[in-house]
Amino acid sequence: MTTPRVFIDGEHGTTGLQIRARMSQRQDVELLSVPEAERRNPALREEMLRRADIAILCLPDDAAREAVAMLENEPSTRIIDTSTAHRVDPNWVYGFAELDRDQAARIRAARYVGNPGCYPTGAIALLRPLRDAGLLSGETPVTVNAVSGYSGGGKQLIAQMEDATRADHIVAPHFLYGLDLNHKHLPEMRVFAKLDADPIFAPSVGRFAQGMIVQVPLHSQWLAGASEQTVRDALTTHYDGSNLVEVADRSQTAALSRLDPTELAGTDRMRLHVFASKDGARFNLVALLDNLGKGASGAAVQNMDLMLAAR
Numbered sequence: 001m002t003t004p005r006v007f008i009d010g011e012h013g014t015t016g017l018q019i020r021a022r023m024s025q026r027q028d029v030e031l032l033s034v035p036e037a038e039r040r041n042p043a044l045r046e047e048m049l050r051r052a053d054i055a056i057l058c059l060p061d062d063a064a065r066e067a068v069a070m071l072e073n074e075p076s077t078r079i080i081d082t083s084t085a086h087r088v089d090p091n092w093v094y095g096f097a098e099l100d101r102d103q104a105a106r107i108r109a110a111r112y113v114g115n116p117g118c119y120p121t122g123a124i125a126l127l128r129p130l131r132d133a134g135l136l137s138g139e140t141p142v143t144v145n146a147v148s149g150y151s152g153g154g155k156q157l158i159a160q161m162e163d164a165t166r167a168d169h170i171v172a173p174h175f176l177y178g179l180d181l182n183h184k185h186l187p188e189m190r191v192f193a194k195l196d197a198d199p200i201f202a203p204s205v206g207r208f209a210q211g212m213i214v215q216v217p218l219h220s221q222w223l224a225g226a227s228e229q230t231v232r233d234a235l236t237t238h239y240d241g242s243n244l245v246e247v248a249d250r251s252q253t254a255a256l257s258r259l260d261p262t263e264l265a266g267t268d269r270m271r272l273h274v275f276a277s278k279d280g281a282r283f284n285l286v287a288l289l290d291n292l293g294k295g296a297s298g299a300a301v302q303n304m305d306l307m308l309a310a311r
């Protein structure tokens with residue numbers, strides 16, 4: 001069996017560089033590459049895309065669609081797209097391996113895998129198990145609140161947050177955005193958390209490079225009066241056996257008076273907490289992850305490894 005060839009299209013960008021860093025010591029794959037100065041050269045990109053066994057697209061949506069079109073008649077190249085372009089496309093498999101018991105097998109067998117967005121990774125991780133356990137109706141009016149490290153906005157936002165000489169420099173320590181409540185992550189949150197309607201989603205950015213907290217507040221009356229432990233048990237059962245997604249136990253969660261969004265920065269893990277009011281009437285479900293780890297590059301490498309295992 002020849003050594004599989006992998007090409008990261010967009011390798012010099014934020015997500016691409018993190019994927020390259022995770023793969024730099026790998027001997028089991030051959031990483032194809034184009035010089036940074038040639039990163040937009042379509043002929044060179046197409047040549048690499050065609051030579052690759054797996055192409056990982058780390059591009060804006062339109063460029064990702066262009067790359068997929070280049071491979072229309074090249075069935076030998078399988079694709080992981082980290083953009084939003086194909087995430088709810090029925091011909092693509094959603095790259096959240098922990099979605100349900102069968103998703104990892106679907107990814108392993110897939111030609112096309114849509115890598116999840118960072119915020120949806122947290123939101124779906126919290127909601128899908130409650131839907132599958134029959135604790136939460138799809139009709140529930142769900143809200144998702146989040147804070148992301150500024151690397152979530154890629155090179156552009158990194159420059160705006162870090163370079164004080166720029167005319168568009170951002171000085172805020174924290175800011176809300178997506179104020180029109182129409183963020184591009186709504187479709188995948190609705191589809192893969194199996195909700196009837198888009199959640200109300202309030203994203204924000206903090207003055208830290210990497211890290212993320214995603215919160216889903218729920219009233220117990222929306223959970224058929226389920227207790228805090230019943231909710232936590234539904235999550236624990238869903239992620240049983242996962243080495244990347246962990247559910248904090250009651251004592252770990254109860255011991256917290258603050259939660260730092262950078263706690264898992266630099267890792268590919270995700271930790272879930274169930275916070276509850278004393279009377280058990282209100283819950284705040286919280287996912288802690290790195291927007292570039294399990295929220296992007298780490299997930300892309302996890303999906304690549306699943307797809308390579310199928311060879």
Ligand SMILES: NC(=O)C1=CN([C@@H]2O[C@H](COP(=O)(O)OP(=O)(O)OC[C@H]3O[C@@H](n4cnc5c(N)ncnc54)[C@H](OP(=O)(O)O)[C@@H]3O)[C@@H](O)[C@H]2O)C=CC1
Nearest residue numbers: 010012013014015040058059063082083151152154155296
């Ligand atoms: N940042 C994050 O936390 C996450 C990002 N994503 C998604 O990953 C993708 C990449 O994002 P990110 O790495 O942050 O973005 P960056 O802007 O940091 O990197 C994008 C890279 O793609 C290159 N590029 C842009 N347009 C083209 C084109 N037409 N042809 C070839 N190369 C092109 C850019 O080159 P140039 O420098 O010339 O612009 C850059 O090197 C996006 O779809 C994003 O939405 C997904 C999850 C999390």
Ligand SMILES: CC(=O)N[C@@H](CCC(=O)OP(=O)(O)O)C(=O)O
Nearest residue numbers: 082083084117118119148152153
């Ligand atoms: C802080 C910030 O700007 N975050 C990005 C999401 C990053 C991400 O998940 O990328 P996808 O676009 O591939 O989903 C945003 O809100 O658009």
